[in-house]
Amino acid sequence: MGLLTRTREEVPCVVTISHRFEELSAHVKFTDGSVVGPGDTVKVHGAEIMAPYGEVVEEERMATITRASGIERLWTRATGDLEFMELCEFSFSEEVTV
């Protein structure tokens, strides 16, 4: 990781989507053990994925992890906390009118 440069990694991953009444969830798991850090960006390749209603699908795909530069990582570590409100659930979007 450079101070100012970003690096890209192509990694294999498994995307699992559960689109069922009893569970709606989606997870991306890097199968080579890669982990993401603050400020990194992940993009899964290929077409959109969606399970038909009532099913679970699992697809193997490739993903690009764009590693944050040293500066970006520091910045995200310093400022990320300020977005904490996103963790809270107020049952409404922040749109003033809908």
Added chain:
Amino acid sequence: MNMQNAPKHSADATTVEEGLAIQEEQAKFDDDFATETAMSNTLLTPRFYTTDFDELDAVDVTPVRADWDKLIAQMESDPNKGHFKKNADWDEVDWDGMEPQLKAEFIDFLISSCTAEFSGCVLYKEMKRRGSNKDITQLFQLMARDEARHAGFINDALREAGLRVNLGFLTQSKKYTYFRPKFIYYATYLSEKIGYARYITIFRHLEANPEHRFHPIFKWFEEWCNDEFSHGEAFALLMKTDPKLTESFTNKLWIKFFLTAVYSTMYVRDHQRPAFHKALGVDPDWYAHEVFTKTSVLSGQIFPLMLDIEHPRWQRNLVRMQRANVLIADGKKAGGVGGFVKRITGSARAAAAFLSLYTIPAIKHDVPETTRLEPAY
């Protein structure tokens, strides 16, 4: 890819019965397909987080072991497993007859709730995956289970309204932000407890005033919020393992900051949804006060301070903050120099109102010896 349910062609049938069965299956498939395509898309936009996973993994629950094991055992027994099922109580919803503004606000409520559950699930699952401490990974796995279940239940209500969730974000670039573990504790703890207080207040209100229950989903709020309650309990115990988290001078300032930010954001957002509250027969000011009162009592289990919501500056500045927020939104919509001025003025007013709220002296109190609570409202 899952191909188990791929329809077989009737030409492949070896008997008449099988041929008919396949045709029937195909018709059902076409029907489902038609339903799917007639639905409009609603994009979920969850957030992605990282944290200091090593720090989280190093948490030692020994000081709260007895309470911890009891709570985990209760979560493992999964008392709400059978709860999230539609039964005869799920009455028909007249979506077409619903007043358009109410419909828009209610759908916003469902989508936001679904996104929040979904984001919670992603966060908890990530924590489970990156950890190796059995206590911690087990807790996060259980919480991810509940959140995914809630999301599925809300998703079903959205489908009834003709909305299909779109997980397009999966194949789009997504940036991971960062939260220190202690901020995750404060924020998620409060989010779970205030979530409980919000749901139970509406549930009890509708129990007493069933004529205002305009959608059956509210009937499920009681058990739903009991899940939120347990999650909050787990975070309270996590904070209890390290007294510094709630007792040091700086952390007390952070706790006060989180309480003020969460309460005021809730106030502002609720006041942006007048039709929803009117339909429920709920005055948003009364509702906010109820929810804050309950959340303050509950969070007294672990936080050594409570906000003074009876202070004369409290309500006044919440109202100022709400007005400032409307001004900011007007400015954004208007654009140009005039819009910019409005935004700046609004932001300055919101900041001033927040500062005034934050500097109201907090009520100090002694945290009880035992942390665990049961849902009592």
